[in-house]
Amino acid sequence: MAVLRVPMPDSIARHVASPVDSVETELVAVLVSVTQGQPRVLTRDCSQALPAGPFESSHRSLQAGLRAWVETQTHHPLGYVEQLYTFADRDRANLQGQRIISVSYLGLTRESPKLDDESVGWQDWYRYFPWEDWREGMPAMLNDTIMPALQAWSCDTSDAIGGDRQRRQRVEYTFGQDESSWNEELVLQRYELLFEAGLVPEAKRRESALPAPLVPGEAMQHDHRRILATAMARLRAKIRYRPVVFELMPPSFTLLQLQQAFEAVAGRNLHKQNFRRFIEQQTLVEETGQMTRGTAGRPAKLFQFRGDIMQERAIAGSKLPLAR
Numbered sequence: 150m151a152v153l154r155v156p157m158p159d160s161i162a163r164h165v166a167s168p169v170d171s172v173e174t175e176l177v178a179v180l181v182s183v184t185q186g187q188p189r190v191l192t193r194d195c196s197q198a199l200p201a202g203p204f205e206s207s208h209r210s211l212q213a214g215l216r217a218w219v220e221t222q223t224h225h226p227l228g229y230v231e232q233l234y235t236f237a238d239r240d241r242a243n244l245q246g247q248r249i250i251s252v253s254y255l256g257l258t259r260e261s262p263k264l265d266d267e268s269v270g271w272q273d274w275y276r277y278f279p280w281e282d283w284r285e286g287m288p289a290m291l292n293d294t295i296m297p298a299l300q301a302w303s304c305d306t307s308d309a310i311g312g313d314r315q316r317r318q319r320v321e322y323t324f325g326q327d328e329s330s331w332n333e334e335l336v337l338q339r340y341e342l343l344f345e346a347g348l349v350p351e352a353k354r355r356e357s358a359l360p361a362p363l364v365p366g367e368a369m370q371h372d373h374r375r376i377l378a379t380a381m382a383r384l385r386a387k388i389r390y391r392p393v394v395f396e397l398m399p400p401s402f403t404l405l406q407l408q409q410a411f412e413a414v415a416g417r418n419l420h421k422q423n424f425r426r427f428i429e430q431q432t433l434v435e436e437t438g439q440m441t442r443g444t445a446g447r448p449a450k451l452f453q454f455r456g457d458i459m460q461e462r463a464i465a466g467s468k469l470p471l472a473r
Contacts, residue, residue: 171247171248172247172248172249172250173203173247173248173249173250174203174250174251174252175201175202175203175249175250175251175252176201176202176203176211176214176215176218176251176252176253176254177199177200177201177251177252177253177254177373177376178191178199178200178201178215178218178219178227178230178253178254178256179199179233179253179254179255179256179376179377179379179380180200180219180227180256180257180258181255181256181257181258181274181380181384181397182257182258182259182260182271182397183397183398183409183410183413183414184259184260184271186406186409186410186412186413187273187413188273188274188275188413188414189260189271189272189273189274190271190272190274190277190377190380191269191270191271192269192270192271192272192369193268193269194268194370195268195270196270196272196276196367197368197369197370197373198369198370198371198373199369199373199376199377200218200219200269201218201251201373202214202218202221211232211252212230212232212254215227215230215252215254216230219256224269227256227258228256228257228258228396229256229257229258229393229396230254230255230256231254231255232252232253232254232255233253233254233255233376233379233380233383234253234376234379235250235251235252235253236250236251236253236372236375236376237250237251241371241372251376253376253379253380255380255383255384257384257393257396257397258396258397259397259398259399274377274381275416276366276367277366277367277368277369277374277377278336278340278366278374278377278378278381279365279366280295280339280364280365280366281333281336281339281381281416282416283328283331283333283416283417283418284412284413284416284417284418286328287328287331290364290365291324294364294365295324295343295348295364296320296324298346298348298364299320299324299342299343299346299348300317300320302316302346302347302348303316303317303319303320304317319342320342322335322338323335323338323339323342324339324342333385333415333416333417334382334385334386335382336378336379336381336382336385337375337378337379337381337382339378340374340375340378341375341378343364344375348363348364349363349364349366349368349374350363350368351368351369351372351374351375384414385414385415385416388411388414388415392431392433392454394407394410394411394414395454397410397414398410398454400453401437401439401451401452401453402451402452402453403441403449403450403451403452404424404425404428404434404449404450404452405449407428407434407452408421408424408425411424432455433454433455434452434453434454434455435452435453435455436450436451436452437450437451437452437453439451
């Protein structure tokens, strides 16, 4: 049967958005685990992107849509999920020029031993942000590569008067002047400063003429490394006052394993005795009555999280006992 096509009046056509003028909503997941003391993030496209997909009208909610896309792409079920941030910069667009708004979520889980899709896998998040891992002290790349490049950028006098001074202040604030002034929560600010200075590959994509050398750290597609930085900062801040690290632990664990999970996320070593005092004061865990078996060294007590603590309250204003 023939289809009758009626020409659209100009007055109506002018109000119908073209693909370039329309906006697409995308859902992006940062799914985090801690495995053998290492912070891991679930990736797709051979470690180059985070799980993502468009929000569709059939999805009951944004979070339901996210769960559907992540489980379809990665075959990995989602546990704890919270909304992270909405990225809606005007220059975020697809190949057709259509503007993309990304609603991101942070999910915490335990790593699956095997994934069905070869392009999907768990990666150490310090693969993308090696300067954020201070567990063995200040990374050498900070003094060898990053700080000299940022200092050269901050001394660029091509900007308006005072621009170099503002740049130096931002470098000092975000990267600190020494180990004691390093703020592990400023992950996003540090990445965005490196981007602005043209020191990461993602900046090179936008401006091929940038002359600055690149700093270590693997790039990701689109602005997914920026989204990952946002998630890292959120989680580092959150473990100070809410017991979300519970989601990353097995049902029973030693206090050493718990400390290593905190250290993996924070990227800093914690003072052993102070950490244990911190856990005891918050009454977060209880003994299971069992001990570790089949491991080298002395057997250690196994603990579990108190379920009533999970439901009753947050850890109010606690500060992690960093090793100095």
